[in-house]
Amino acid sequence: MAATSPAPVTLVLGDEELLADRAVSAVVAAAREVDPGLELHDLVGAKVEPGQVSGLTSPSLFGDGAAIVIRSAQDLGKDVIAEVVKYTARPAEGIVLVLAHPGGVKGKALVDGVKKAGAQVLTVSKITKSGERLDFVKGEIRRAGRTIAPDAAQALVDAVGSDLRELAAACSQLAFDTPADRKGIDAAAVARYYRGRAEVTGFTVADAAVEGRLADALEQLRWALGTGVAPVLLVSALAGGLRSLAKVGGAPRNLRGGQLASHLGMPPWKVDRVRRQLGGWRADGIARAIQAVADADEQVKGGGADPAYALEHAVQTIVACRAMTR
Amino acid sequence: MSVFDDLVGQERAAAVLVQAASAAAEAVAGGRGAGMTHAWLFTGPPGSGRSTAARAFAAALLCPDRGCGHCELCHQVAIGSHPDLESVRPQGLSYSVKQTRELILRAAGAPTLGRWRVVLFEDADRTTEAAANALLKAIEEPPPRTVWLLCSPAPDDMVTTIRSRCRLITLVTPSAAAVANVLATRDSVPPALAEFAARAAQGDIERARRLALDEETRRRREAVLSIPVSLSGVGECISAAERLVKTAEEEAAAATAELNETETTELRKAYGEGSSGKGLNKGLVRGGAGALKELEDRQKSRATRIKRDTLDVALLELVAFYRDVLAVQLGAGVVLANEDRRADIDDLARTTTAERSLRRIDAIMRCRERLAANVNPQIAVEAMTLALRP
Ligand SMILES: [Zn+2]
Numbered sequence: 161m162a163a164t165s166p167a168p169v170t171l172v173l174g175d176e177e178l179l180a181d182r183a184v185s186a187v188v189a190a191a192r193e194v195d196p197g198l199e200l201h202d203l204v205g206a207k208v209e210p211g212q213v214s215g216l217t218s219p220s221l222f223g224d225g226a227a228i229v230i231r232s233a234q235d236l237g238k239d240v241i242a243e244v245v246k247y248t249a250r251p252a253e254g255i256v257l258v259l260a261h262p263g264g265v266k267g268k269a270l271v272d273g274v275k276k277a278g279a280q281v282l283t284v285s286k287i288t289k290s291g292e293r294l295d296f297v298k299g300e301i302r303r304a305g306r307t308i309a310p311d312a313a314q315a316l317v318d319a320v321g322s323d324l325r326e327l328a329a330a331c332s333q334l335a336f337d338t339p340a341d342r343k344g345i346d347a348a349a350v351a352r353y354y355r356g357r358a359e360v361t362g363f364t365v366a367d368a369a370v371e372g373r374l375a376d377a378l379e380q381l382r383w384a385l386g387t388g389v390a391p392v393l394l395v396s397a398l399a400g401g402l403r404s405l406a407k408v409g410g411a412p413r414n415l416r417g418g419q420l421a422s423h424l425g426m427p428p429w430k431v432d433r434v435r436r437q438l439g440g441w442r443a444d445g446i447a448r449a450i451q452a453v454a455d456a457d458e459q460v461k462g463g464g465a466d467p468a469y470a471l472e473h474a475v476q477t478i479v480a481c482r483a484m485t486r
Numbered sequence: 487m488s489v490f491d492d493l494v495g496q497e498r499a500a501a502v503l504v505q506a507a508s509a510a511a512e513a514v515a516g517g518r519g520a521g522m523t524h525a526w527l528f529t530g531p532p533g534s535g536r537s538t539a540a541r542a543f544a545a546a547l548l549c550p551d552r553g554c555g556h557c558e559l560c561h562q563v564a565i566g567s568h569p570d571l572e573s574v575r576p577q578g579l580s581y582s583v584k585q586t587r588e589l590i591l592r593a594a595g596a597p598t599l600g601r602w603r604v605v606l607f608e609d610a611d612r613t614t615e616a617a618a619n620a621l622l623k624a625i626e627e628p629p630p631r632t633v634w635l636l637c638s639p640a641p642d643d644m645v646t647t648i649r650s651r652c653r654l655i656t657l658v659t660p661s662a663a664a665v666a667n668v669l670a671t672r673d674s675v676p677p678a679l680a681e682f683a684a685r686a687a688q689g690d691i692e693r694a695r696r697l698a699l700d701e702e703t704r705r706r707r708e709a710v711l712s713i714p715v716s717l718s719g720v721g722e723c724i725s726a727a728e729r730l731v732k733t734a735e736e737e738a739a740a741a742t743a744e745l746n747e748t749e750t751t752e753l754r755k756a757y758g759e760g761s762s763g764k765g766l767n768k769g770l771v772r773g774g775a776g777a778l779k780e781l782e783d784r785q786k787s788r789a790t791r792i793k794r795d796t797l798d799v800a801l802l803e804l805v806a807f808y809r810d811v812l813a814v815q816l817g818a819g820v821v822l823a824n825e826d827r828r829a830d831i832d833d834l835a836r837t838t839t840a841e842r843s844l845r846r847i848d849a850i851m852r853c854r855e856r857l858a859a860n861v862n863p864q865i866a867v868e869a870m871t872l873a874l875r876p
Contacts, residue, residue: 392862399865403724406872410721443720447872454856454869461860 165194167280168251173271174284175262178324183282184229184258191227191256198225198256205235205267213243217252225254233259234267245273287324293317300328301345304335311429312347318363319350347433362389362397365475370401370437374479381475382468391460391467398474399453401437406446408434445481452477489542489553489560493535494668494691495660502655503539507546507553510633514601523653524628527610527644528637530657533690536637537608539657544571544604547633559599569598572605576612586617590624593632603632610636611643618645625651659689662821669698688806688823693799706733710800711807714874715830723871730800730871731863738793746785753781794857797867801857804874805850811835812843838876849873 172183191198201216208230216228230236236244244259251257261271263285275281287293294313301308308316320330338345351364365384368377384394407424408431421428452474459470490500506522513519526543528536545563546553548570554560562568572592574581589605597603613621625634625648634652638644641654665684668691669675675683675698686707687694696703710733713726810822814835822831834843853870857863 396862396865399862399868403868406720406724406868410719410724443875446720447723447875450865450872451869454861454865457861457865458856458859 164190166190166256168255169248169257169274169277169279170259171271171274171279171281172258172260172284173263173281174286175264176284176286176324178328179284180260180262183284184231184260187256187258188227188229191225195225195254198227198254201226201228203228203230205230205232208236208240210237210239210243213240213247213257217247217255217257219252225256227256227258229258229260231260233261233270234264236267236270238269241267241270241273244270245277248274248277248279287322290317293322293327296324297327297331300331301335304332306335306338306345308345309347311433312345312350314427314429315347315350319361362394363401365394366397366401367437369398369475369478370405370441370482372440372479372482374476377475377479378472381471385468385471391471392457394471395453395457395460395474398456398471398478399450402446402450402453402478404430404434405438405441406450409438409441409443409446440482442484445484448484449478449481452481489545489549489555489563491555492542493539493657495664496535496539496657499539499655499657503543503546504552507543510547510602511552524632525625525634525652526636526655527641527649527652528635528655528657529639529641529643531659531689532639533687533693534657534659535691536639536657537606538691539655540606540608540635540637544568544606544635547602547604548599550601570601570603572603573608574605575608581610581613581617583614583616583620586613586620590620593624593634594629596629597631601631603629605632605634607634607636609638611638615645618648622647622651660691662689665689665691665694669694673699675699682826685821685823685825686803686806688802706737706800707803709733710803711824711827711830713804713871714807714834717871717875719875720872723875724868727864727867727871730867731797734793734797734800734863737796738789741792741796742785742789745788749781749785750778753777793863797857797863798854801850801854801870805847807831808843808846808850811838812840812847815840815843846874 166187170183170187172180172187174180188200203212213228213230216226230244244257247257259270259274259279261267263271287296294310294317297313297316298308301313316330316334317327320326334345334350338349351367362384365377365380368380381394385391404426407426408420411420411424415423418428421431424431426434456470456474460467488504490504493500509519509521513522526540528540530536530539541563542553545555545560548563548568549557549560551557559568563571566573572589574589576585589607593603593605595603610621622645628634636644636648636652641649641656644652662681662684665687666677666680669680669683670677673695679698683694683698686697697707709729713730716726717723806823807827810824810827810831811834813820813822814831815838822828824831849870852873853866856866856869
């Protein structure tokens, strides 16, 4: 990368911590690129004394460059804010100042002031849409030189949740764990990665059961029960898996793609997955399997039988129903 | 005119009750009162009017005219404000021993107006076993002027010991003609509509009345009865199940919302909250918040029950539909409950066998059992609709 020096003052504005940290690091790295010998001062807003910024930014005797990072800049005192705003209007040569502010009313004078004084602004707001989260995962995997299938990315988001730090950690771990000869990461890799790590959810059990992987399904069922997943949740996950089969399998033949997905009220990646799961299933098998799940629910709700046994029996019946030729 | 006129098609039960009311009047006048009993158990299928019969009897006991039906006291019994009538209707799925003990205490007092102290206990089968035991003691040694009127669908639903200490009044399913007649004469329903509603409700007077008077109820019945022909494949079965459960939820929500609102307002009034009422618990005097919480729990439990009952009504409608199919298949020359669905019924009767119809009825009954066992409604109903497929 060509060494272009970053703006003298950068405001990283927004509450998505991971992205804010990354933006700050990127600015510092760019400054280092230009001046490998620069000195880094990493400060937190609440602890910055009046006069400190002026001191750090005043020309040094030896003409050394410096990068000054002020995190949680919303906590800066009134006097310091005035000092920073004033500095921003006339920044010093060779010095890079980075301010990280989460947004919001606290310390808003700083945001308004430095913006007006000509600071570069990088916005890092919280990711709220699931599509953006998927894009984030894809981006993370790409950074690691890999690619990820859409259903695998979705599975990862489903398993990890919305915390970007955790997602980023999972992505880098996943990229690291997947053998180098396989560039693409698929849903199976995500499932393998999560088995035994995160809590096995009812969905993992249900997927294994409807795909006819009996040993896997039983193993994960025991694991789930062992980690405290409530039997009723497992029952409803099994029912959910079969319900999806019935919906996708019974959908009008002329519907495809997005139309089919919206007709069923399911995300497209899920329709694709269920489509693959449908192989081996017939209507009568699905009907019988749901009977077994209803029986299991009755037993779990206090029909007397051991819930673990009732669930195992249901899983076995589901797998057997899949093989039914009529 | 008498309060017993309200009992439709229950001539035998009414005769017994009229006689008992005379004996009771004799006892109040200082006579022997032979034929009067302190504990009664009213049983009969849903809609046969168990609580209507019990209430009529309560009026006959509390009215100086043995239930004239038009005096102030009869009116008070009808609306539940008579000081000597203790009306209980368990709102949740069960009635606790604590609630029962409180009830027994209230029942033990001497009658304010000098005649009888009457406890009308609807759905008494919902008492817990411990509660039933507490009740048993009260029934065994009743204060001289206390009368217990228990209602329960079937005598078997009450513990044997209680049943054996009660005089049994068995109500029967009234004929469609009798129900239609009541709707036409008392609710001014046009004859054709009355006849349709009476048949469709299969002897359940309250259900017939709602079908006749409320268009929304008729619309929901239509929706339920359109299900059998819609079940062509697994996808349709799943969506039909979803519709059934959702409709029941909506109906239950509508029924509970109104009840909850009134109760909560009254409780707030009782605990001295002004009309300003900001925030849920603010402004309530000591103990108010606890009482409010207790009320909310009760309301939640009732909502579950109403939802279950509503779904059950829909399932019974489906049973009636397949019974009609069976009747046609067996060539029984009876009038169908769902005459308005004649074409669908004939179609199914032709294309399937009687054995298949029986199995379908079994599947619906199995679903009712599962619901009673607290199985997730969606799963139970899906299992059912899938079993109803061709
Ligand atoms: Zn009267």
